[in-house]
Amino acid sequence: MLEKIKDLTKSLGPGFIIASVVLGPGSIAVASRIGSEEGYSFLWVIILAAICMIVYTSMAVRFGVTKKESMLETIAEKYGRWFAVLIGISSFMSASSFQFGNNLGIGIGMEGITGIDERVWPFFFTSLAIMLLFWATNLYKVLEKLMMVLVMIMILAFFVNLLLTAPDLTQLAKGFLPLSLKLDDMDIVAALVATTFAVNGAIYQSYLVQNKGWKESNLKRGLNDSYMGIFFLALISILIIITSAAALKPQGITVNSAADMALQLEALFGSYAKIIFSLGLCAAAFSSLMVNAVIGGGLLSDGLGLGGSMNEKMPKVFTAVVLLLGMLVAVFFRGDVIYALIIAQASTIMSVPLIAIGMYLILNNKQVMGKFRNNPRHNILAILGFLLISFIVYFLYSRLLTFLSTV
Known part of the structure; x- marks a missing residue:
């Protein structure tokens, strides 16, 4: 039994990296606020989003273990460089928007711990991330181990x-x-969909699987890793909603700050709840800040035909740009921080339609995928996921424009 657990742990990695990028401070703020206001009413959304994420991530894994070239390079070859460029740009913009939320999360978390103004901390953590980006000898292994630990700590605390x-x-x-x-x-x-269903994260799973060196013989392992990561991702959001609904809603508390979110942990940590929650928020923010930037920068670089591996120069340069953009917006932002986190979280789905179309075309291309192409069940679920996200994007645009007009 112990040997099986050890083998399972060794096989994990990419799934936890994707879980950590999707599970940022925006996810925690979203789940806490909605739980405190709406109670348990929207738990079903997490399940629906998890199913969609599983479908697209499994598509990426099947591509990653069977192909040597990257997903966007294949899209460029089969359907034109313009398509890959559009996906790269939309992913870059989505990552930059999400990065704003990550920096806000770090700021409010560190202010809760130290009392030092929240606008100071994005400078510090962005500098740390850039140093890690350019000087870590094996960035993938560092991220893999760090994200696995952080995800498990958050699950344990909320459970x-x-x-x-x-x-x-x-x-x-x-x-x-x-x-x-x-x-x-x-x-x-x-x-809520954006807390779990992030197709930019799903497509990047193919890059992580290739970087891991997994081949066709590792397909089952890769799929199990992805399912495990998505399961834990959905579980954390569900746990936060439930604890917030049980601890905050009966008291009429609406989440407007890190201190409000921390109240749901008082049953476990008492007077230390704010500090413990702020530490967890910072951990989620930094892990998401780092990996999110890697995804945005890597996909833009690969879309432009400049390379998609973090061992190459241009993906690192574009990743640094994402980090800096998110930092600058967060530092100069003025307004409702929690609502801004929610909008930043929701805006990550803006890039989903293009990525979903590209993945759908490639995974149904018999010449590219052969026996590993989508079956009818995959296609039905993939189309339903695409329709869901496109419908939501339609409503989100008006909300986002309204929010931007007030900033």
Whole structure:
């Protein structure tokens, strides 16, 4: 038994890296705020988003273990460089938007710990990330080990706290059913979908699998790793919603700060809840800040035909640009930080339609994928996921434009 657990641990890696980038401070803020305001009502959205993420990530794994060339290089070869460039640019813009939220999360987390102004910390952590980017001898291995530890710590903390908050099991069960949905709820749905379904992360799974050196014989291992990462990703969001709904909603507390989010951990950590939560928020923010920038910079560079490996120069340069853009916006931002985190989280799905189309075309190309191409079940689920995300993007644009007009 111990040997099987050891082998399973060794096989994990890319799935946890993707989980860590999607699970940033925006995800924590979204889940906490929605749980405190809406209770358990939207738990079903996490399940739906997880299913969509599984479909697209499994597509990326199948490509990664069977092909030597990258996904965007293959798209450029089969459908034109312009298509790969559009995907690269949209991924870069999405990553930059998400990076804004990561920097805000680091700022409010460190201010909660030290009392030092939140605008100071993005400078420090962005500098640390850039140093890691250019001087780490094996960036992939560093990220793999760090993300696995951080994800497991967050799961443990929220699971123990869940046991102490004693949620209403009847209402909790109802939350997994879409009993009612209004058009006014679409911004909530969009933000929650983005906590779990991030196709820019899914497509990058193919790069991580290739970097890991996995081949066709490792397909089952790669799929299991992806499923495990997505399971933990969805589990953390669900745990946060449940604990927030059980601990904050009955008291009428709406999440407007890190201190408000920390109240849900008081059952476990008492007076130390704010510090513990702020540390977790910083850990989530820094892990997401680093990997998110790598994805945005790597996909833009590969889309432009300048290389997609972090061992090459241009992916590192574009990654540094993402880091700096997110830092500058966060430092000069003024407004409702928690709402800004939610908008930044939701805006990550803007790049999804293009990426989803590109992945769908490649995974259905018999010449490219052969026996590993999508089967009818894959295609049905992939199309449903695409329709879901496109519908949400339609509503999100108006919300995002309204928000930007107030900044």
